[in-house]
Amino acid sequence: MALAQDRAREEFLTAVGPDGLIDDPVELRSYECDGLTGYRVTPALVLLPRTTEQVAAAVRVCARHRIPFVARGAGTGLSGGALPVAEGVVISVQRLRAVLEVDPVHRRARVQPGVTNLDITRTVSEHGLYFAPDPSSQQVCTIGGNVAENSGGAHCLKYGFTVNHVLAAEVVLPDGTVTTLGGDSAHQGGYDLLGAFIGSEGTLGIVTEITVKLLPRPAVVRTVVADFPSVEQSCRTVSAIVARGIVPAAVEMMDTLAIEAVEVAVAAGYTRGAAAALIVELDGPEGEVATQFDQVLGLCREHGTTKLRVAETDEERTAIWKGRKAAFAAMGRISPNYFVQDGVVPRTRLAEALTRIAELADAAGLRVANVFHAGDGNLHPLVLYNESAGEHDRAEELSSAIAELCVDLGGSLSGEHGIGTDKVCSMVRQFTADDLATMALLRQAYDPQNICNPGKLLPTPRLCGEQPGPHKPHPAETAGLAERW
Numbered sequence: 001m002a003l004a005q006d007r008a009r010e011e012f013l014t015a016v017g018p019d020g021l022i023d024d025p026v027e028l029r030s031y032e033c034d035g036l037t038g039y040r041v042t043p044a045l046v047l048l049p050r051t052t053e054q055v056a057a058a059v060r061v062c063a064r065h066r067i068p069f070v071a072r073g074a075g076t077g078l079s080g081g082a083l084p085v086a087e088g089v090v091i092s093v094q095r096l097r098a099v100l101e102v103d104p105v106h107r108r109a110r111v112q113p114g115v116t117n118l119d120i121t122r123t124v125s126e127h128g129l130y131f132a133p134d135p136s137s138q139q140v141c142t143i144g145g146n147v148a149e150n151s152g153g154a155h156c157l158k159y160g161f162t163v164n165h166v167l168a169a170e171v172v173l174p175d176g177t178v179t180t181l182g183g184d185s186a187h188q189g190g191y192d193l194l195g196a197f198i199g200s201e202g203t204l205g206i207v208t209e210i211t212v213k214l215l216p217r218p219a220v221v222r223t224v225v226a227d228f229p230s231v232e233q234s235c236r237t238v239s240a241i242v243a244r245g246i247v248p249a250a251v252e253m254m255d256t257l258a259i260e261a262v263e264v265a266v267a268a269g270y271t272r273g274a275a276a277a278l279i280v281e282l283d284g285p286e287g288e289v290a291t292q293f294d295q296v297l298g299l300c301r302e303h304g305t306t307k308l309r310v311a312e313t314d315e316e317r318t319a320i321w322k323g324r325k326a327a328f329a330a331m332g333r334i335s336p337n338y339f340v341q342d343g344v345v346p347r348t349r350l351a352e353a354l355t356r357i358a359e360l361a362d363a364a365g366l367r368v369a370n371v372f373h374a375g376d377g378n379l380h381p382l383v384l385y386n387e388s389a390g391e392h393d394r395a396e397e398l399s400s401a402i403a404e405l406c407v408d409l410g411g412s413l414s415g416e417h418g419i420g421t422d423k424v425c426s427m428v429r430q431f432t433a434d435d436l437a438t439m440a441l442l443r444q445a446y447d448p449q450n451i452c453n454p455g456k457l458l459p460t461p462r463l464c465g466e467q468p469g470p471h472k473p474h475p476a477e478t479a480g481l482a483e484r485w
């Protein structure tokens with residue numbers, strides 16, 4: 001039974017209006033994947049609500065007919081989180097893009113989920129404020145997507161992730177109920193349901209309004225790019241900076257291949273051929289930054305830096321960050337295809353992780369470029385491959401092996417891009433069967449029908465085959481819903 005012929009379609013039309021429903025097969029294809037383009041599913045319908053009430057009405061139709069739905073922001077996710085479900089609907093929040101209120105006195109803003117990350121900062125900058133989490137995709141990704149993924153960015157080392165910058169969220173639950181999680185004060189008492197929602201990858205409902213915290217712009221920012229003759233020396237420098245008690249705003253690393261790609265793409269002025277480049281940024285009060293910046297330069301020298309490029313102007317600093325933020329996309333200049341990995345390792349095991357990744361890459365006969373948030377130990381190995389040369393499966397296997405290596409080194413499967421579709425079957429490497437069953441109980445409490453972004457985040461036998469350890473079947477599996485959808 002095709003959804004388009006279902007009477008549910010008429011109810012969706014009533015919920016969002018004729019201009020809020022897409023069912024043209026060609027237009028639907030724009031929604032068939034997110035940034036993880038290797039997975040593609042065309043949805044039956046796409047809905048474009050304009051208000052919270054329209055989102056709630058659309059979700060109520062889904063709940064009534066047990067139709068799976070997937071929330072979508074800008075579709076920049078890199079883990080297949082916004083991958084549609086065949087015969088399900090995609091609910092896009094692209095038309096919910098108003099900044100509803102800016103409160104400079106209490107340093108907060110109330111925004112709709114389709115507002116881009118960078119537009120929050122642009123809107124509040126006249127008050128000397130900004131929104132701290134800064135994913136490299138910040139020009140296009142939405143704050144709703146940031147909440148769903150608990151997104152990070154270069155400056156999360158000092159300032160924390162999205163979860164540290166959200167006070168409240170209005171949410172449409174999977175039965176269509178509208179509720180608010182969190183509130184005006186940071187400490188609410190009771191269970192931290194807002195904390196559980198942030199990072200839940202669109203599996204607990206659709207966020208329709210977010211109250212974010214804003215920070216005052218720091219008085220001073222100093223940025224340096226330090227080249228190193230080996231990756232190991234740059235990794236030791238990162239540990240030394242942190243061991244000195246300095247908390248940089250950002251510590252980012254790029255290896256030779258990543259530098260090469262960035263230079264070809266945007267000519268950011270990095271040194272071609274350097275084994276590693278570290279970007280270290282400090283911010284805060286002038287005196288403190290001046291002292292600590294000298295210490296950072298000294299530590300870079302002690303660890304054998306071959307070149308220090310200090311940004312002397314805002315333009316130079318912008319150029320340095322332009323290169324770093326363009327790094328993923330720049331891979332297109334040196335490889336027809338690539339996968340972005342997102343594992344975390346303890347900072348002290350960075351060098352070991354990079355050596356093991358190089359060995360895995362050699363064994364697979366593929367190249368891996370590394371560009372990552374070194375301060376957090378959050379690796380982003382970019383597995384380069386050529387689809388038309390039949391390298392896809394080998395690259396996918398290498399990418400999974402890298403993620404699992406991170407777990408084996410005492411880290412985790414994801415630092416900020418989420419589990420989504422991509423790593424759902426690797427979850428058993430990091431979590432015990434009891435951990436996963438507990439997470440499933442939380443999910444069932446919100447979504448007993450399993451219609452809210454099903455198939456993402458938590459493994460099931462249907463998705464991953466029988467996994468070691470006990471698996472508690474989801475109610476939707478036992479109810480036969482899995483077969484229907």
Ligand SMILES: Cc1cc2nc3c(=O)[nH]c(=O)nc-3n(C[C@H](O)[C@H](O)[C@H](O)COP(=O)(O)OP(=O)(O)OC[C@H]3O[C@@H](n4cnc5c(N)ncnc54)[C@H](O)[C@@H]3O)c2cc1C
Pocket residue numbers: 034035070071072073074075076077078080081082093113134135136137140141142143144145146147148149150151152153154201202203205206207208328329416417453
């Ligand atoms: C070039 C590039 C660089 C990137 N750099 C970073 C980085 O530095 N740090 C980082 O953390 N990420 C990064 N990302 C990943 C991505 O941009 C983030 O995960 C971002 O938060 C996704 O936002 P989006 O609006 O595109 O969400 P989408 O891709 O549309 O959706 C992502 C997930 O959120 C859910 N979702 C979307 N909107 C809502 C909503 N309103 N309510 C509930 N669930 C919702 C979806 O169902 C899906 O599961 C990068 C991606 C690219 C392409």
